[in-house]
Amino acid sequence: MNAAQTFFEVLWGARMAQLGGLATTVLVSLLAVLAGTLLGVVVGLVLSYLRGPLNWLVRLYVDFIRGTPVLVLILASFYVLGTVGWKLNALQAGVLALAIFCSSHVGEIVRGALGAVPRGQTEAARTLGLSIPLTFALILLPQAARIALPAWVNTAAEIVKASTLLSIVGVAELLLATQEVIARSFMGLPFYVFAGAVYFAVNFAIERLGKALERRLATDTTQ
Amino acid sequence: MGYTLNFAAVWRDIDLLWAGLAMGLLLALASIVVGAVLGLLLSFVLISKSRARPLAAAYVSVFRNTPLLVLVLFTYFALPQLGIRLGKIESFVATLSLYAGAYLAEVFRGALLSVPAGLSEAGLSLGLRPWQTRLLIVVPVMLRTALPSLSSTFISLFKDTSLAAAIAVPELTYYARKINNESFRVIEVWLVASLFYVATCVLLAMLLRLFERRLALPK
Numbered sequence: 436m437n438a439a440q441t442f443f444e445v446l447w448g449a450r451m452a453q454l455g456g457l458a459t460t461v462l463v464s465l466l467a468v469l470a471g472t473l474l475g476v477v478v479g480l481v482l483s484y485l486r487g488p489l490n491w492l493v494r495l496y497v498d499f500i501r502g503t504p505v506l507v508l509i510l511a512s513f514y515v516l517g518t519v520g521w522k523l524n525a526l527q528a529g530v531l532a533l534a535i536f537c538s539s540h541v542g543e544i545v546r547g548a549l550g551a552v553p554r555g556q557t558e559a560a561r562t563l564g565l566s567i568p569l570t571f572a573l574i575l576l577p578q579a580a581r582i583a584l585p586a587w588v589n590t591a592a593e594i595v596k597a598s599t600l601l602s603i604v605g606v607a608e609l610l611l612a613t614q615e616v617i618a619r620s621f622m623g624l625p626f627y628v629f630a631g632a633v634y635f636a637v638n639f640a641i642e643r644l645g646k647a648l649e650r651r652l653a654t655d656t657t658q
Numbered sequence: 659m660g661y662t663l664n665f666a667a668v669w670r671d672i673d674l675l676w677a678g679l680a681m682g683l684l685l686a687l688a689s690i691v692v693g694a695v696l697g698l699l700l701s702f703v704l705i706s707k708s709r710a711r712p713l714a715a716a717y718v719s720v721f722r723n724t725p726l727l728v729l730v731l732f733t734y735f736a737l738p739q740l741g742i743r744l745g746k747i748e749s750f751v752a753t754l755s756l757y758a759g760a761y762l763a764e765v766f767r768g769a770l771l772s773v774p775a776g777l778s779e780a781g782l783s784l785g786l787r788p789w790q791t792r793l794l795i796v797v798p799v800m801l802r803t804a805l806p807s808l809s810s811t812f813i814s815l816f817k818d819t820s821l822a823a824a825i826a827v828p829e830l831t832y833y834a835r836k837i838n839n840e841s842f843r844v845i846e847v848w849l850v851a852s853l854f855y856v857a858t859c860v861l862l863a864m865l866l867r868l869f870e871r872r873l874a875l876p877k
Contacts, residue, residue: 502856
């Protein structure tokens with residue numbers, strides 16, 4: 436090994452591993468946000484419209500997940516699922532944990548958004564003769580989606596940040612790929628800064644997108 | 659399959675989990691105290707027209723958009739290369755405080771904007787200096803507005819202390835993993851560990867809500 440390699444030479448040498456890590460980070464985050472959002476919408480609907488045992492059960496699920504650190508969810512998913520006979524690799528277990536984490540947050544967002552649509556909207560739609568499913572699909576859902584969007588974008592950024600925790604169970608996402616380079620090159624300082632900068636760029640872009648959406652939607656509702 | 663629950667291993671080491679929980683709470687407490695002071699200073703810069711404002715905004719943006727684990731590892735593993743050598747616990751508290759400072763700066767900024775301007779005008783016309791007006795009049799009112807967000811920040815900081823396990827700070831997640839690896843009572847360990855976290859969060863939320871109710875601004 437050449438002792439006088441500069442940071443950029445090392446980075447160039449590790450470019451495929453770093454890109455692969457970034458791709459894994461993006462893939463994991465996308466899958467988790469997608470699955471978490473689907474599940475979270477169901478959770479939000481149950482919390483908003485159902486009464487009785489199912490509602491309590493889902494409430495318990497949401498509170499339990501929100502009270503547990505993501506790292507514990509990931510470790511639990513990683514260790515426990517194998518024990519009960521569900522063979523998942525680290526990546527799958529990690530995505531599952533992140534999706535569950537995401538679903539509890541999205542569930543609360545959806546519940547809040549549906550609750551924030553003024554009651555008069557439903558009443559007006561029903562008075563005009565729309566059926567309950569149509570009222571929901573045409574009147575409630577579009578307005579609730581608009582209210583929920585900024586918080587949902589925020590959750591997506593949280594998931595990207597939380598995906599770094601998968602490095603702890605050995606998923607070769609961006610952070611673990613970076614740590615492997617550091618272990619070989621002993622260049623901790625520049626490579627941690629580099630990884631931080633990449634995450635910052637991704638999350639900053641998501642944050643900007645969220646702000647832009649928020650502005651657009653805010654002007655729309657004043658009409 | 660054929661897994662039978664057996665809590666004996668977890669029960670034997672329950673003291674470790676309690677110690678880990680106490681460590682987590684201490685880490686969160688130290689971080690919110692330092693973070694609140696930092697957040698307060700930053701928030702005054704954020705609402706000012708000073709030249710430092712973009713710097714403060716950049717600080718907040720960097721810390722909010724970088725994963726906490728990267729920051730934790732950076733402080734512990736990379737800073738020694740610059741000659742800044744901190745112990746595990748000090749390093750983690752330093753990171754979490756800087757992180758909390760960025761979140762609290764935003765919380766306080768919002769709360770500062772909601773303090774009526776008449777209050778500082780009254781303070782100034784009574785002859786208080788600007789810093790006295792801020793410290794004695796604006797900040798107490800602002801803190802009462804910010805209290806609910808301050809409590810939820812504290813609870814999420816407590817959950818974030820689980821990341822200290824990544825640099826082997828002996829807190830709850832660290833001990834849970836240790837018991838897990840030594841006993842293989844996988845389900846029991848993680849069930850109990852998450853119950854510890856959930857119960858603590860619920861208790862904290864209840865306590866803080868009581869506190870908020872006592873300190874709420876009269877309507």
